[in-house]
Amino acid sequence: MRQSNKREPLSRERILRAALGVVDSEGLEAISMRRVGQELGVEAMSLYNHVANKAAILDGLFEIVLAEMPxxxxxxxxxxxxxxxxxxxxxxxxxxxxxxxxxxxxxxxxxxxxxxxxxxxxxxxxxxxxxxxxxxxxxxxxxxxxxxxxxxxxxxxxxxxxxxxxxxxxxxxxxxxxxxxxxxxxxxxxxxxxxxxxxxxxxxxxxxxxxxxxxxx
Amino acid sequence: MRQSNKREPLSRERILRAALGVVDSEGLEAISMRRVGQELGVEAMSLYNHVANKAAILDGLFEIVLAEMPxxxxxxxxxxxxxxxxxxxxxxxxxxxxxxxxxxxxxxxxxxxxxxxxxxxxxxxxxxxxxxxxxxxxxxxxxxxxxxxxxxxxxxxxxxxxxxxxxxxxxxxxxxxxxxxxxxxxxxxxxxxxxxxxxxxxxxxxxxxxxxxxxxx
DNA sequence: ATGATTGACTTACAACGTAAGCTTATGACG
DNA sequence: CGTCATAAGCTTACGTTGTAAGTCAATCAT
Known part of the structure; x- marks a missing residue:
């Protein structure tokens, strides 16, 4: 049942990228800690090891979108x-x-x-x-x-x-x-x-x- | 215990004005159906007789703020x-x-x-x-x-x-x-x-x- | 080998939006 | 006056949310 292989570790980077994926395809209000966790095959609370809270994820989204500017x-x-x-x-x-x-x-x-x-x-x-x-x-x-x-x-x-x-x-x-x-x-x-x-x-x-x-x- | 006197009836107008009061003093994320209801001495669900849902309240806020323009x-x-x-x-x-x-x-x-x-x-x-x-x-x-x-x-x-x-x-x-x-x-x-x-x-x-x-x- | 650290999982709680049903006040009409 | 429809409140309940607190297994330095 459990994700079998040794998965690559979580990180702020991976969390933000997963969150951006969810937002792009399902809209801003679709992101919740559980939804983002699910995207990474992880429980919601695990995210708190890398981001302070949900607001920090939104801050990060803002940041990585802006960073796309050439x-x-x-x-x-x-x-x-x-x-x-x-x-x-x-x-x-x-x-x-x-x-x-x-x-x-x-x-x-x-x-x-x-x-x-x-x-x-x-x-x-x-x-x-x-x-x-x-x-x-x-x-x-x-x-x-x-x-x-x-x-x-x-x-x-x-x-x-x-x-x-x-x-x-x-x-x-x-x-x-x-x-x-x-x-x-x-x-x-x-x-x-x-x-x-x-x-x-x-x-x-x-x-x-x-x-x-x-x-x- | 109960609000004694015959209170003036609820209305979309009153709800929006109460909501604007809450927003102005406590911020946007402070409004919830229960909070707005409390402001009017009313249960959350009573609001649904006059507004469709929370989004409609936010729409209304937008509307009455804009209406203040001279x-x-x-x-x-x-x-x-x-x-x-x-x-x-x-x-x-x-x-x-x-x-x-x-x-x-x-x-x-x-x-x-x-x-x-x-x-x-x-x-x-x-x-x-x-x-x-x-x-x-x-x-x-x-x-x-x-x-x-x-x-x-x-x-x-x-x-x-x-x-x-x-x-x-x-x-x-x-x-x-x-x-x-x-x-x-x-x-x-x-x-x-x-x-x-x-x-x-x-x-x-x-x-x-x-x-x-x-x-x- | 051992002990500490890390990072995941589990449980729990209060607050949320709102569906569904219930109760009571108002007013029309016989 | 009685009856009954309608309106508009209240109550209960459900699923979802963010996150505090606690647990447990793997990793790593010594």
Missing amino acids: AATKAATWQVALRDNARALRLVLRAHPHTLPLFATRPAVTPASIIHVEAALELLRKAGFSADEALCTLQVMVAFVVGHTVAGYSPTRPEEESRPAYEQLSKQDFPRVHELVAVLARHDIEKEFEFGLEAMLAGLEARLTRRKASRKE | AATKAATWQVALRDNARALRLVLRAHPHTLPLFATRPAVTPASIIHVEAALELLRKAGFSADEALCTLQVMVAFVVGHTVAGYSPTRPEEESRPAYEQLSKQDFPRVHELVAVLARHDIEKEFEFGLEAMLAGLEARLTRRKASRKE
Whole structure:
């Protein structure tokens, strides 16, 4: 009955990877200590030898997802670097949509992502941003990327109330909303992301040039 | 022993308000059917006469928080309107920081906020944005506001590992990160929000003028 | 060989969401 | 006034959860 061969020992690493597997295939609320243990052929309580508690597993999930982000390639300009980073972050988040709620609870910047932060800061500082501006820029970019990805890709459970209301109530009272119904059909959420990303970058660039101009006179 | 006087009857409204009270003072994970019932002097199961289940309560919380957003005042330009809306949304979210995780799971636009959406769309369309651009603009703004507020105001439980790492490891390996340590002390997250908001607005405005120019030639 | 350490398993408990059934107050209608 | 339907509360019960506490077998240093 018992797992016959000498099994490889448990570890934080293996636990997190098993947990990520469960979350990816069954959703965030599917993980319980017993479920993760079962995935590893182990009792729930055995996990406590390697992780402090369930919250620590969620923290770890957040961490290993973020660690999937590829190292930044050498970019020509800070604009390109920021854009690349934003897209890379979005891709990582989209790869594990069920973990997205985690990013709403935990601080976005973590030791795992510090390399990316350092690289981005370096470029921004050299481009002429002050330390504070560079910090703001990064935080604001992350906020946008995470915010937009969470909004668009959080797996919505099949609630039936919210959808139909649009077509019915809105014709005369909300003409502009009604107008969107047709648009929504062919609306591309990736285009929407790029739309926001470009706006953000353009705004940051404008700020930088204005800043340089005011310093020089 | 029993609650003596004829008590006023339960209702979805009362349940949600009680739940919001619990969440505001004790945090999101403090709400359980029994806890909310206790708040109203009622058994847990009685709540099921007015709400479908716990998820419905969370949906309702989301809803009544969003409903606190004040009606938009008549704004001079779409820029001012967007800025006002963004700040108003942020204020509402900040007023109930414990509910912020809810905004990561649920769709941002809800029947409760449709009036604001309609008003904003009207202004954007009149300013020259296409229907799709107006939709993108709104979604992107909401994503930024929610994303940034969640990142900055989600009540972080007192985890002790993440903080001290900064000062230690970063001096030579991460000089730019290290540079931030001093900045962080006097860093103002509201300024940071305004920084991002202005960048976003500037970028959107640039897009609009470019669009008008290209249509005219 | 022996003793300590590690890491698994077992048991147990309180709290959770909620299904099912029961009880009581309200109000319509003969 | 009596009857009875409906509504809205209460009670009990079940399965699942996170995890504290205790047990036991394997590994390893001496």
